[in-house]
Amino acid sequence: MAKNNKRRRTCFIFVVGGVMSGVGKGIATSSIGKILESRGFNVTALKIDPYINVDAGTMNPTEHGEVFVLNDGYETDQDMGNYERFLGKSLSRENYMTTGSVYQSVIARERNLEYEGKCVEVVPHIPLEVIDRIKRAAHKDGADIAIIEIGGTIGEYQNILFLEAARMMKISRPSDTLFVLVSYLPVPNKIGEMKTKPTQYAARTLNGAGIQPDIIVARSDHPLDEKRKEKIAVYCNVKKEDVISAPDVESIYDVPVNFEKDNLSSILLKKLGLRAKSKDMGRWNSLVSRIRSFEEPIRIGIVGKYFKTGDFVLSDVYISVIEALKHAAYSVRKKLILEWLDSGDYENDAKNLKKLSEYDGILIPGGFGSRGVEGKIAAIKYCREKKIPYFGLCYGMQLAVIEYARSVALLGGANTVEIDSKTPHPVIDILPEQKERLKKKEYGATMRLGAYPALLKKDTVAASAYGKKTISERHRHRYEVNPEYIEPLEKAGLIFSGTSPDGRLMEIAELPREKHPFFLGTQFHPEFQSTPLDPHPLFVEFMKACVEKSGKGK
Numbered sequence: 091m092a093k094n095n096k097r098r099r100t101c102f103i104f105v106v107g108g109v110m111s112g113v114g115k116g117i118a119t120s121s122i123g124k125i126l127e128s129r130g131f132n133v134t135a136l137k138i139d140p141y142i143n144v145d146a147g148t149m150n151p152t153e154h155g156e157v158f159v160l161n162d163g164y165e166t167d168q169d170m171g172n173y174e175r176f177l178g179k180s181l182s183r184e185n186y187m188t189t190g191s192v193y194q195s196v197i198a199r200e201r202n203l204e205y206e207g208k209c210v211e212v213v214p215h216i217p218l219e220v221i222d223r224i225k226r227a228a229h230k231d232g233a234d235i236a237i238i239e240i241g242g243t244i245g246e247y248q249n250i251l252f253l254e255a256a257r258m259m260k261i262s263r264p265s266d267t268l269f270v271l272v273s274y275l276p277v278p279n280k281i282g283e284m285k286t287k288p289t290q291y292a293a294r295t296l297n298g299a300g301i302q303p304d305i306i307v308a309r310s311d312h313p314l315d316e317k318r319k320e321k322i323a324v325y326c327n328v329k330k331e332d333v334i335s336a337p338d339v340e341s342i343y344d345v346p347v348n349f350e351k352d353n354l355s356s357i358l359l360k361k362l363g364l365r366a367k368s369k370d371m372g373r374w375n376s377l378v379s380r381i382r383s384f385e386e387p388i389r390i391g392i393v394g395k396y397f398k399t400g401d402f403v404l405s406d407v408y409i410s411v412i413e414a415l416k417h418a419a420y421s422v423r424k425k426l427i428l429e430w431l432d433s434g435d436y437e438n439d440a441k442n443l444k445k446l447s448e449y450d451g452i453l454i455p456g457g458f459g460s461r462g463v464e465g466k467i468a469a470i471k472y473c474r475e476k477k478i479p480y481f482g483l484c485y486g487m488q489l490a491v492i493e494y495a496r497s498v499a500l501l502g503g504a505n506t507v508e509i510d511s512k513t514p515h516p517v518i519d520i521l522p523e524q525k526e527r528l529k530k531k532e533y534g535a536t537m538r539l540g541a542y543p544a545l546l547k548k549d550t551v552a553a554s555a556y557g558k559k560t561i562s563e564r565h566r567h568r569y570e571v572n573p574e575y576i577e578p579l580e581k582a583g584l585i586f587s588g589t590s591p592d593g594r595l596m597e598i599a600e601l602p603r604e605k606h607p608f609f610l611g612t613q614f615h616p617e618f619q620s621t622p623l624d625p626h627p628l629f630v631e632f633m634k635a636c637v638e639k640s641g642k643g644k
């Protein structure tokens with residue numbers, strides 16, 4: 091072997107889903123990452139989505155869930171947020187791909203004559219591009235182990251080319267590549283027994299794509315018994331100890347701990363021939379056991395408009411906000427109770443506003459468009475006047491500025507041009523760089539996206555929460571506080587405690603502590619950077635104010 095052949099060895103673990111979607115493949119992927127990281131390896135995680143959309147930015151969150159924004163501004167799937175929260179590190183655009191983005195690069199290369207006259211075909215050129223991207227992501231992150239979650243369920247047409255890529259990788263690097271099948275075992279009501287047959291079919295369908303699972307993670311309401319493990323082992327061609335029991339758990343952060351009950355990290359490392367260090371899950375384990383002990387509730391109301399939109403799962407639209415609130419609640423040793431409040435209720439009947447006093451704090455998350463906005467503004471006004479802790483994220487900050495402009499700075503009819511282009515007081519206006527793009531109807535990835543630095547003003551709520559002068563936070567917005575209105579707003583008492591380094595963009599608006607227990611909004615999305623072991627300082631500060639209110643009684 092060549093002497094200088096010291097290429098770092100990278101291993102690849104593909105995670106695929108069987109039987110049905112929504113059984114927690116993303117959490118399983120994140121948890122596998124966590125337990126391998128705890129054995130001393132540098133782990134990265136990738137998500138492959140089988141959509142034609144080039145990124146997740148153009149997808150309606152009510153259909154697809156939250157759009158998770160990375161530091162580099164890429165708009166991705168919510169699972170990327172889970173990976174970051176479990177691994178405690180930020181990932182980059184290389185870690186996310188869709189069918190659309192893969193085809194886009196292959197077609198661009200073809201137009202560029204990079205295939206030198208060859209016939210460019212779906213197979214092998216699409217899987218080769220996928221493999222290339224997986225390797226690039228692993229390389230960029232300096233990963234020992236890359237975990238790749240393939241979206242969708244086995245047996246769908248949509249993800250077949252990704253399975254093909256995985257199969258090709260296994261052939262070229264058999265000892266570096268593993269497959270984990272996350273399957274589901276139903277317990278039909280009338281039968282009352284856990285059924286393994288759907289999982290057997292899923293494994294067989296995967297075999298049909300030329301892939302044999304190495305590990306089967308068996309999701310179910312209950313833990314798997316020995317008999318079921320044996321059955322799956324026999325019919326799916328795996329060893330009994332390679333069938334991992336993954337019952338429903340109270341908190342998603344329990345999942346890595348549960349996986350380790352079945353020794354998953356050791357099994358994976360053994361299969362990959364990697365020498366394992368002893369486990370270092372101490373902080374994680376102690377957080378998980380502490381979470382179980384919190385009993386005292388803290389009640390937070392989230393005011394939004396997406397809450398009555400048919401049968402989608404709410405928690406998917408605001409997953410990072412919910413998780414960030416949980417992290418902050420853990421830090422103050424409380425059990426988080428979340429309630430979803432429809433902003434429309436405050437438009438039709440102002441009496442409903444009184445109910446806001448029953449909460450320890452109110453949060454308004456990001457949003458777009460006009461529906462429900464006046465209700466949100468009414469809720470903000472109520473929180474400001476009744477001194478209920480208020481935290482506004484992005485739109486929630488812009489609407490707080492509008493409310494303050496109207497009620498305190500007395501700028502009648504103040505609004506955002508997103509809703510009213512003819513407002514007499516456009517306190518929230520379009521970012522100049524977005525004007526041209528909007529004229530040309532270029533809507534994809536046209537917002538101010540990703541991480542930007544901001545400077546904090548001394549002696550403010552924000553500065554004391556962060557405990558530093560410069561921060562970096564992620565954005566996703568088209569509009570901003572209009573610089574022409576900063577002076578009248580400040581004169582009226584609003585404090586812009588965070589700005590872009592050039593002072594042009596307002597990043598945080600707040601009221602001083604002597605005027606309000608917590609009234610703060612951020613133009614950015616702090617929720618994207620909160621992790622269970624490192625809760626976001628602004629969420630923690632908000633939560634502390636909520637605890638104080640709850641202590642005072644209603």
Ligand code: GLN
Binds near residue numbers: 456457459568
């Ligand atoms: N609609 C607002 C804007 O585009 C806020 C966006 C958001 O909340 N993410 O600026």
